[in-house]
Amino acid sequence: MMERVRDEGNISRLESLFDRYRGIVPKEVLVKEDVLLKGLNFSEEALKGEYQEKAYYLFTFDPDKPEVVKRRARIVPQEIRISGGIWGLRPTIIQSRHSSNSPYTVGLMDGKKVLLLDGIPVAEVEFARRPVYYGTRLSNGMAVEEVAPAIYWGETADVTAFRICEYWGIGGQCKFCDINENFKAWGGLREGVGVAVPKGLVAEAVSIASEDQGVKRYLITGGSIMDGKKEAQFYLGYIQAVEERLSRRIPARLNTQALPPETLGKFYEAGVDYYHPNLEVWDPKLFSLISPGKDRLIGRNEWIRRTLEAVKVFGVGNVSPNFVAGIEMAYSDNFPYGFRRVEDAVKSTAEGIEFLMSKDVVPKFDTWGLEPLSWFGRAGVTPPPLEYYAELYVKYLxxxxxxxxxxxxxxGEAGPGISKAPATGFMDMDK
Structure with a gap:
């Protein structure tokens, strides 16, 4: 057990929230959300040894620019797990978001990894281990993790099939997103593959990963294609190619735009179990401003209609559009539209959650990572306070x-000390 030496502002602030939400929001949720918001720094000593390095294949999620992160001697871990410490935390898995300015640092003390907050050790730390299937070579010589890296503490084989979004070409990209900038910065991690990973490689990689007993599911995701019919054909081809090898050995998750209902049955028949037509933000005005490409080519009302129709195909609990929690509070001189008060932001998103839940849709969240090369990052907006996440998750539950x-x-499973969802704390809430 770590001994607390002195108190600091960030620790006092967290402990005041522990008291405020005692019995309502677990401490683990508050710490996790704080780390996701502020990011993590790492000492060079802590990065020695073997662990699963972060896969920069979709977004960076980092508060630091890529050139800062790439100056490190090593790529940081995909995820960390914190536990114990001065607050007796249950094991909590957190996505690594690199920030050299964060008050949180992973360092070494007496040869053990610890999480430091303002220089004070607050929790013990483990890095995600390299899955067993890492290092296996595909037929073209690439390592399997270059195509199907692991997330969710190794439980999900994650495939970014299309590594850019076409909305960027018309200035219609979602304002929180840095997918195209991520490809420019980190595309060399899969040198020679290009923006679209060959279907055969994906099928081979997922098949290998699925033989690892720790892998519980796979995810096919990627950027948007402006022609909706082409997008449906594109992603359907990946599911079909994988399932020709897997024959539904493990469940499949699909993350795309809201697809026309007449195409959804093809995905279900091909093997998709869980569908995520990510809505991002509920407020109609903010949807049009934050996701202009989606608004122009599909439209919010049509997006919602298609999402509701999807429940008829995939079933209750299997349709989970994502909200990027916090973007409704994005605000700056360059974007004076976000909610200024926590209660207003939570009320707006809760209205969306209730509407969707009343129709048997179960939304999910990722905590907003303010990436500097996203539109929001360049516009100087600020993230929401920690209280926003506590209030939102209480309302969700x-x-x-x-x-x-x-x-x-x-x-995966939910609950404090149980959830392996790395980019949000809502699954760490008490049931």
């Missing part, structure tokens, strides 16, 4: 119970 819905399926 209340609505989930009211409508008698399960946790979003495909994300």
């Amino acid at each position: 209340e609505l989930k119970v009211r409508y008698g819905l399960p946790w979003p399926k495909g994300l």
Whole structure:
């Protein structure tokens, strides 16, 4: 057990929130969200040894620019797990988001990794281990993790099939997103593959990963294609190619735009179990401003209609559109549209959650990572306070119970000390 030497501002602030939300929001959720918001620094000593390095294949999620992160001697771990410490935390898995200015640092003390907050050790730390299938070579000589890296503490084989988004070409990209900039900075991690990973390589990689007993599911994701029919054909081809090898050995998650209902049955028949037509933000005005490409080519009302129709195909609990939690509070001189008060932001998103849950849709969240090369990053917006996440998750749990819905399926088990969802704390809430 670590001994507390002195108190500091960030520790006092967290402990005041522990008291405020005692019995309502677990300490683990508050610490996790704080780390996700502020990012993590790492000492060079802590980065020695073997661990699973972060896969920069979709977004960076980092508060630091890529050139800062790439100056490190090593790529940082994909995820960390904190536990114990001065607050007696249950094991909590957190996505690594590199920030050299964060008050949180992973360092070494007496040869053990610890999480330091303002220089004070607050928790013990483990890095995600390299999955067993890492290092296996595909038929073209690439390592399998270059195509299907692991997330969710090794439980999900994650495939970014299309590594850019076409909305960027018309200035219609989502304002929180840095997918194209991420490809420019980190595309060399899969040198020679290009923006679209060959279907055969994906099928081979997922097949190998699925033989690892720790892998519980796989995810096919990637950027948007402006022609909706082409996008449906593109991603359907990946599911079909994988399932020709897997024959539904493990469940499949699909993350795309809201697809036309007439195409959804093809995905279900091909083997998709869990569908994520990510809505991003509920407020109609903010949707049009934050996701202009989606608004122009599909439209918010049509997006919602398609999401509701998807429940008829995939079933209750299997349709989980994502909200990027916090972007409704994005605000600056360059973007004076976000909610200024926590209660207003939570009320807006809760209205969306309730509407969707009343129709048997179970939304999910990722905590907003303010990437400097996203539109928001360049516009100088600020992230929401920690209280926003506590209030949002309390409301989510209340609505989930009211409508008698399960946790979003495909994300693994929920609960403090149990959840392996790395980029959000809502799955760490008490059931």
